[in-house]
Amino acid sequence: xxxxxxxxxxxxxxxxxxxxxxxxxxxxxxxxxxxxxxxxxxxxxxxxxxxxxxxxxxxxxxxxxxxxxxxxxxxxxxxxxxxxxxxxxxxxxxxxxxxxxxxxxxxxxxxxxxxxxxxxxxxxxxxxxxxxxxxxxxxxxxxxxxxxxxxxxxxxxxxxxxxxxxx
Numbered sequence: 001x002x003x004x005x006x007x008x009x010x011x012x013x014x015x016x017x018x019x020x021x022x023x024x025x026x027x028x029x030x031x032x033x034x035x036x037x038x039x040x041x042x043x044x045x046x047x048x049x050x051x052x053x054x055x056x057x058x059x060x061x062x063x064x065x066x067x068x069x070x071x072x073x074x075x076x077x078x079x080x081x082x083x084x085x086x087x088x089x090x091x092x093x094x095x096x097x098x099x100x101x102x103x104x105x106x107x108x109x110x111x112x113x114x115x116x117x118x119x120x121x122x123x124x125x126x127x128x129x130x131x132x133x134x135x136x137x138x139x140x141x142x143x144x145x146x147x148x149x150x151x152x153x154x155x156x157x158x159x160x161x162x163x164x165x166x167x
Contacts, residue, residue: 028042028043028044028045029042029043029044029045029053029076030042030043030076030077030079031043031079032079032080032081032088033081034081034085034107035081035083035084035085036085037060038059038060038061038085039057039058039059039060039081039085039107040057040058040060041055041056041057041058041068041079041081041088041090042055042056042058042065042079043055043056043075043076043079044056044065046071049071051073052071052072052073053071053072053074053075053076054067054068054069054070054071054072055067055068055069055076055088055090055105056068057088057107057108057109066108066109067109068088068105068109069105069112073095073096074092074093074094074095075092075093075095076090076091076092076093077090077091077092077093077100077121078090078091078102078120078121078122078123080123080124080125081107082104082125082129083125083126083127083128083129084129085107086106086107087104087105087106087107088104088105088106088107089102089103089104089115089123089125089132090102090103090105091103091119091120091121091123093121099117099118100117100118100119100120100121101114101115101116101117101119102114102115102116102117102119102123102132102134103115104150115132115150116132119132119134119135120134120135122134122135123135125150129150130149130150131149131150132150
């Protein structure tokens, strides 16, 4: 009987979820939501030139988006908000320069700070906001899990090779 009550309680939580469409133009490529749920950052493809993408900040209250980075011939990947919600981290994949670079920008826009090159778009910011964990994508090094102090320290590697069964 207890399991039936548990199942009903879980089901009732899902009935309370409300889904709301945030964009509807078909040009949103990637997105992330802020820790407080007030903002979402998204990559927006340019209609005139689909190779160009811009980074934008949307507000859950329905106000128009803010352009954080103008349209450029780059791919914005791996979007994440800082745990405190005050900044946004993203990776730029620049095909011309053949590299992937991690940046941080204040949540309402401003100057983007280049943090590290050779970082794959799959990364995570530590809960205290002081470190980033990532998969290396340096051309001259083997792939591996690493962490990097955001305050510009030395990169530390957890594993220089992937175990079988893990991609």
